[in-house]
Amino acid sequence: MENKVILYPLFALVAWTLFMTVVMIRRAFRAVGEGLDPEYFRYGKGFTPPGYMLSAYQHFENLFEMPVLFYVALSVIYVTHINNALLLTLAWGYVAARMVHSVYHLDNTNVKRRRNAFITSFVILIVLWVSVVVFVTVGQ
Numbered sequence: 389m390e391n392k393v394i395l396y397p398l399f400a401l402v403a404w405t406l407f408m409t410v411v412m413i414r415r416a417f418r419a420v421g422e423g424l425d426p427e428y429f430r431y432g433k434g435f436t437p438p439g440y441m442l443s444a445y446q447h448f449e450n451l452f453e454m455p456v457l458f459y460v461a462l463s464v465i466y467v468t469h470i471n472n473a474l475l476l477t478l479a480w481g482y483v484a485a486r487m488v489h490s491v492y493h494l495d496n497t498n499v500k501r502r503r504n505a506f507i508t509s510f511v512i513l514i515v516l517w518v519s520v521v522v523f524v525t526v527g528q
Contacts, residue, residue, distance in 0.1 A: 394471045397479035398462045404487055405451045411494065412444040439496060447493040451486075454513065458482055461516050470523040478516040485509035 419441040420426055428435040458479075465475055489505035492498060 389471055391469050391471050394462055394465050394476055397483045401483050408448055408451055412448045415441045415444040443494055443496045461520050464520055468524055478512055482509055482512045485512055
């Protein structure tokens with residue numbers, strides 16, 4: 389398997405994060421259009437933004453928390469040339485789980501689904517990292 393293939397899931401999650409940024413910005417403009425005082429963006433306090441905006445902002449923050457470990461794992465895979473079908477499958481599985489989590493987070497109506505998507509992505513990330521450690525230390 390060509391080594392650069394492992395970067396495609398990384399690029400996909402970056403693209404998804406950029407897309408979620410646009411969603412967040414659009415929701416902020418919508419909130420201001422519906423009456424949210426723009427001063428909210430200066431201090432982040434003293435005003436109550438609508439839930440649809442808050443969920444987008446919270447999810448945007450989420451995309452810069454655990455996914456960082458994903459980016460590091462794929463960088464290690466790429467640099468050490470340990471790319472294989474298992475790692476690639478786990479990487480795409482993680483991206484898919486994060487996308488599902490995004491949809492559920494922005495929908496914000498079913499916390500159990502959101503939790504399950506998060507747990508799925510977390511478990512995939514653990515398996516990915518355990519696999520990376522094994523392949524780097526023991527070999528393919």
